[in-house]
Amino acid sequence: MSILGTRVLRTEDPGFLTTGGVYTDDVVDERLAGACHVFFVRSPIAHARIRSIDVSAALRAPGVSAAFTGADLADLPLLAAPMPGMIDERMGQPPLARDVARFVGEPVAVVITDDPYQGEDAAELVDVDYDPLPPVIDLAGATDGEAGVLFPDAGTNVAASFGDAARLNGDLFDGCDVVVTRTIVNQRVAPAPMETRAAAAVWGEDGRLTAWIPNQGAQGTRTALADMLGIDPADIRVITPDVGGAFGAKFGADPEHAVVCWVARRLGRAARWAETRNENLVAMTHGRAQRQTVTIGGGRDGTVAAYRLEILQDAGAYARFGAFLPALTILMAPGPYAFGRAEAVGKTVVTNTTPVGAYRGAGRPEATAAVERAIDLFSAEIGMDPADVRRKNLLPKFIEPHTTAFGAVYDSGDYAAALEKVLAAADYQGLREDQAKRRAAGDVVQLGIGMSCYVEITGPGMEAGGPRENATVEVHPDGSGTILTGTSPHGQGHATVWAMLASDELGIPVDRITVKWGDTDLIPEGGGTGGSRSLQQGGAAVQQASRELIDVARQRAADELEANAADLVFDTGRSAFAVAGDPEASVPLARLAEEERLVVRTVFTAPGPTFPFGAHVAVVEVDTETGKVVLRRIVAVDDAGTVINPLLAEGQRHGGIAQGAAQAFLEEVIYDADGNPLTATFADYPFLSATEVPSFELADMATPTSYNPLGAKGIGEAGTIGSTPAVQNAIIDALAHLGVRHIDMPASPQRVWRALQSAPGAAAAGSNESRDA
Ligand code: MCN
Numbered sequence: 001m002s003i004l005g006t007r008v009l010r011t012e013d014p015g016f017l018t019t020g021g022v023y024t025d026d027v028v029d030e031r032l033a034g035a036c037h038v039f040f041v042r043s044p045i046a047h048a049r050i051r052s053i054d055v056s057a058a059l060r061a062p063g064v065s066a067a068f069t070g071a072d073l074a075d076l077p078l079l080a081a082p083m084p085g086m087i088d089e090r091m092g093q094p095p096l097a098r099d100v101a102r103f104v105g106e107p108v109a110v111v112i113t114d115d116p117y118q119g120e121d122a123a124e125l126v127d128v129d130y131d132p133l134p135p136v137i138d139l140a141g142a143t144d145g146e147a148g149v150l151f152p153d154a155g156t157n158v159a160a161s162f163g164d165a166a167r168l169n170g171d172l173f174d175g176c177d178v179v180v181t182r183t184i185v186n187q188r189v190a191p192a193p194m195e196t197r198a199a200a201a202v203w204g205e206d207g208r209l210t211a212w213i214p215n216q217g218a219q220g221t222r223t224a225l226a227d228m229l230g231i232d233p234a235d236i237r238v239i240t241p242d243v244g245g246a247f248g249a250k251f252g253a254d255p256e257h258a259v260v261c262w263v264a265r266r267l268g269r270a271a272r273w274a275e276t277r278n279e280n281l282v283a284m285t286h287g288r289a290q291r292q293t294v295t296i297g298g299g300r301d302g303t304v305a306a307y308r309l310e311i312l313q314d315a316g317a318y319a320r321f322g323a324f325l326p327a328l329t330i331l332m333a334p335g336p337y338a339f340g341r342a343e344a345v346g347k348t349v350v351t352n353t354t355p356v357g358a359y360r361g362a363g364r365p366e367a368t369a370a371v372e373r374a375i376d377l378f379s380a381e382i383g384m385d386p387a388d389v390r391r392k393n394l395l396p397k398f399i400e401p402h403t404t405a406f407g408a409v410y411d412s413g414d415y416a417a418a419l420e421k422v423l424a425a426a427d428y429q430g431l432r433e434d435q436a437k438r439r440a441a442g443d444v445v446q447l448g449i450g451m452s453c454y455v456e457i458t459g460p461g462m463e464a465g466g467p468r469e470n471a472t473v474e475v476h477p478d479g480s481g482t483i484l485t486g487t488s489p490h491g492q493g494h495a496t497v498w499a500m501l502a503s504d505e506l507g508i509p510v511d512r513i514t515v516k517w518g519d520t521d522l523i524p525e526g527g528g529t530g531g532s533r534s535l536q537q538g539g540a541a542v543q544q545a546s547r548e549l550i551d552v553a554r555q556r557a558a559d560e561l562e563a564n565a566a567d568l569v570f571d572t573g574r575s576a577f578a579v580a581g582d583p584e585a586s587v588p589l590a591r592l593a594e595e596e597r598l599v600v601r602t603v604f605t606a607p608g609p610t611f612p613f614g615a616h617v618a619v620v621e622v623d624t625e626t627g628k629v630v631l632r633r634i635v636a637v638d639d640a641g642t643v644i645n646p647l648l649a650e651g652q653r654h655g656g657i658a659q660g661a662a663q664a665f666l667e668e669v670i671y672d673a674d675g676n677p678l679t680a681t682f683a684d685y686p687f688l689s690a691t692e693v694p695s696f697e698l699a700d701m702a703t704p705t706s707y708n709p710l711g712a713k714g715i716g717e718a719g720t721i722g723s724t725p726a727v728q729n730a731i732i733d734a735l736a737h738l739g740v741r742h743i744d745m746p747a748s749p750q751r752v753w754r755a756l757q758s759a760p761g762a763a764a765a766g767s768n769e770s771r772d773a
Pocket of ligand 1: 529646655
């Protein structure tokens with residue numbers, strides 16, 4: 001019987017729960033003996049010319065062996081956005097600031113000490129003469145360049161444009177009874193992984209670099225390091241220790257990682273670095289950071305005729321992956337809806353804030369948040385139940401690929417079924433009745449019901465011929481197995497699921513299969529883990545390699561049993577080949593590995609990305625006197641095709657939902673007008689904890705994809721995408737009867753309270769005027 005689809009417990013957990021993980025800062029290796037420690041001196045000013053840096057006092061401090069500034073690393077290339085041609089490459093990030101510091105937290109120098117704790121004191125003795133320049137913090141100011149042009153060579157603050165805003169269709173909303181438009185904020189958030197960034201680096205006598213770095217794919221980290229150090233990737237070995245969360249922000253490598261490697265080479269000594277939480281909050285890339293203008297129009301019967309999305313993306317101080325996010329948002333702009341007409345454009349600008357990068361969902365949650373808010377605004381305007389408006393506009397079920405106006409090819413979907421399922425699971429009718437009672441009674445604490453429908457893209461790939469991943473499967477003479485994978489789990493449980501997939505084919509118990517990743521000398525190629533690509537590509541590769549291994553073994557078994565290969569059956573129960581009709585004539589798989597290694601490496605290529613979808617309902621209580629929001633329920637349908645391990649898939653949904661809900665009502669990175677971060681500690685950044693969320697109610701739905709033999713789509717980001725707009729819509733819904741139409745995220749008590757203060761009181765939803773905070 002197949003174990004696929006069963007709740008196999010995570011094989012990773014006994015280790016984590018007993019001896020604990022080995023994170024980069026814990027790595028013990030003789031090559032790292034006597035390592036020096038790197039501490040970064042970071043700019044306290046958002047925008048300043050660096051007149052001079054004097055490290056002499058720091059060099060006299062206890063334990064300090066060296067100090068370096070941007071001038072020492074002036075030969076190294078800039079860290080550019082990974083999309084050449086699309087993003088202005090002059091806006092790349094130097095390893096250490098050269099003449100200009102561009103955000104609070106930007107590394108401007110390093111001090112090198114013998115003891116890790118000496119660095120912070122010594123760094124204070126580095127005397128940097130800053131000549132403050134006017135900062136550009138506000139997005140609107142950044143666009144027109146009035147506040148200043150941050151990269152004079154570029155002559156503009158615009159790092160990238162997606163579509164031509166000047167050529168938007170002036171007739172798009174012709175014939176609509178109702179048109180609603182609003183600018184909404186998809187605020188900047190911090191990834192805040194439990195393990196902050198770190199690195200350990202040493203150069204061998206052969207001139208090769210070995211670097212231990214927490215990352216989402218050692219191969220991508222190797223490429224990024226090679227680019228930043230200007231050396232051949234073949235001269236780098238990246239090793240990935242345990243990773244304590246990444247959420248998109250540990251893809252590739254950051255300037256700090258390159259600096260640590262550079263220091264190790266320069267000093268001929270191993271070097272280590274582990275950042276503080278404060279550094280992590282100001283210097284690791286942030287996520288989201290979009291200002292969106294949605295316009296939606298249609299008939300009073302609820303049919304949406306036209307939708308427009310205009311995106312202004314904050315890239316932060318340097319154009320890194322964040323600069324590219326609008327492209328993903330535009331791709332998914334109409335979501336699961338069959339709008340008659342739709343258009344979307346985007347523009348990315350640089351500001352004097354922390355660079356923006358990928359954060360769980362990267363561009364797709366922003367698309368969903370925009371369209372789901374637009375649908376609710378439209379529903380309120382025409383006075384129709386938002387569930388009915390969604391019902392009217394969702395694409396009908398399809399099993400053959402559907403191409404959208406934005407060029408996305410949705411593989412399969414049944415969006416209306418997901419919506420009906422979640423409404424039934426939530427008892428939507430009952431909730432509305434409860435809400436009506438509280439409204440009639442004028443309760444201080446009102447009930448809000450919000451929903452979202454979404455479709456997202458997982459496993460996107462730039463590779464010609466289709467996204468792909470490799471796997472190597474080996475069976476050993478003792479009956480155990482080893483898998484090498486190009487994916488890079490950091491909480492997703494690939495060790496368990498990849499072993500399940502091989503076990504299912506080979507009949508080797510899960511606990512006798514070792515899964516390895518994250519060493520570029522052992523596994524030179526791999527796409528890593530991001531974009532929820534791993535199962536549909538990496539897992540599919542493991543299954544394919546296992547099947548190919550059985551083919552190789554079959555021939556060996558035929559020779560051994562002096563039988564025809566076609567007459568052999570493989571019995572997974574015994575992990576052995578037997579002659580059909582003569583089970584006594586058999587040979588175990590393990591024996592076939594005795595004389596010659598039984599190993600297969602394969603590459604699985606997908607025809608394209610897959611498009612998971614779902615629908616969420618959130619129920620909140622909002623205190624109309626204090627503005628406090630309590631999240632009471634989240635009911636979620638997340639259809640990721642065939643689920644291979646429900647325990648892991650549910651874990652991903654739980655984590656994703658919590659993160660997404662946190663964006664709706666808690667988390668936000670805030671800067672003051674001078675670009676000083678006001679959320680640089682966990683006392684100020686309201687990181688979500690278990691106390692703020694209820695137990696989630698997960699309903700099952702599985703529409704298999706034909707894009708891989710597993711039938712699986714990605715689940716790693718789904719929770720984040722569906723939950724944010726559901727919670728935001730619920731909070732606004734709680735106050736809709738008072739005339740509140742919109743509250744920007746996060747719907748903090750202050751924002752909710754302010755929205756209430758400016759609400760027209762008893763004005764019915766459906767008035768022509770929109771209200772917000
Ligand atoms: N799975 C399944 N059936 C499916 C889909 C997935 O059983 N139909 C299982 C997979 O086998 C795997 C897990 O669910 O064990 C997630 O698989 P997948 O959807 O392929 O996503 P990835 O493994 O590629 O994970 C990436 C995704 C992303 S992009 C971010 S960001 C994210 C996330 O995963 N960051 C995380 N989840 C995280 N979880 C933790 N603990 N930490 C992070 O940093």
